[in-house]
Amino acid sequence: MALKLHGIVGSPPAFRAMAALFEKDLDFEFVPVDFATGEQKTPRFLALNPFGQVPVFEDGDFKLFESRAITKYAAEAYANKGTDLVFKDPKKSAIQTVWMEVEGQKFDPTSSKLTWELFFKPIFGLTADEAVVTEFEEKLGNVLDVYEQRLTECKYLGGDRFTLADLHHLPNMHILMGTKVRSLFDVRPHVSAWASDILSRPAWTKVASLLRK
């Protein structure tokens, strides 16, 4: 078996890539990267990803980094396996890309700030900065207001079926559902239904189960 995913359990980008590989029903080896010993800054790892970050994906001798590039490659190179995660029709594909960009440029920066403050900081024994939390709750609320409207028009963000435009949200959304920020999703009925739907997909529950081990 020639597929490898280098990552850390609990890393949102690594889990984003892993969710796509499970959706595509691909067999792969998960290779844990030992950040405690600084493995990510060794020459061997920097040759895989010059930024010293996870995930890294290997398909034989072909190597990729950046989680959303990995999901896109998996979706396109293994088009006939597992769930179809992209649209082929040019206009549908362009609309999917709009919402993938919205995730990367608007949902991710705000939700990552909140996962850092409310989930990762406590793990490292640090205290959340409540002013930052309040500021980014408002920003995330503004993004979710647009999602609420979009999801009245369309069952999924990227179109009429689940695609990468939805999948990319899963890791941060999963984490935030265990924090007080959950209420931002709960008060918006279409967002709430969409979140429940995509978080309960078998591929995602398989990823999330790793967090409980």
Add this chain to the structure above:
Amino acid sequence: MALKLHGIVGSPPAFRAMAALFEKDLDFEFVPVDFATGEQKTPRFLALNPFGQVPVFEDGDFKLFESRAITKYAAEAYANKGTDLVFKDPKKSAIQTVWMEVEGQKFDPTSSKLTWELFFKPIFGLTADEAVVTEFEEKLGNVLDVYEQRLTECKYLGGDRFTLADLHHLPNMHILMGTKVRSLFDVRPHVSAWASDILSRPAWTKVASLLRK
């Protein structure tokens, strides 16, 4: 003529989209959005982009927002016009996507912080926060260190020819070249040569000339 780009002269995302349309040799109407009167928050404009931002692109009755979704659509829907801005080969395309993600996730957040502090703040009569500038100069330098290495292997970030992976950098890079941050590019020979090359492309000089009007 059915192509329209809604934007503001000087907006980096609007200029990113415009650069792609010029590269593709497409005739389009530039529709200025009057932020001074809050046009971007009117129902008519929010129907084009629910985030109330520029750019918005119209191709007949097909509408798109998010600058990088617009460039990708222009590159793919008008594949046979102007400059070829994407790779069709699946592996080359995946590598191009890696570097498009690097721009969106790493170059853009750091360079946008610096353009805000050093270029836009003075326009609005505000003073740059030197601590923020120092912090983000270091972050941008770290990104450009990776670019320097990449550009020793490859003439362009995305591969052996100019693609969207390079083009997406142009607006912020152009602005930073007029600030003290220019030195971060100048001290890295491959980055400096790459920047000069892509900034002197006719499509970009056509965009940049609008700033001088």
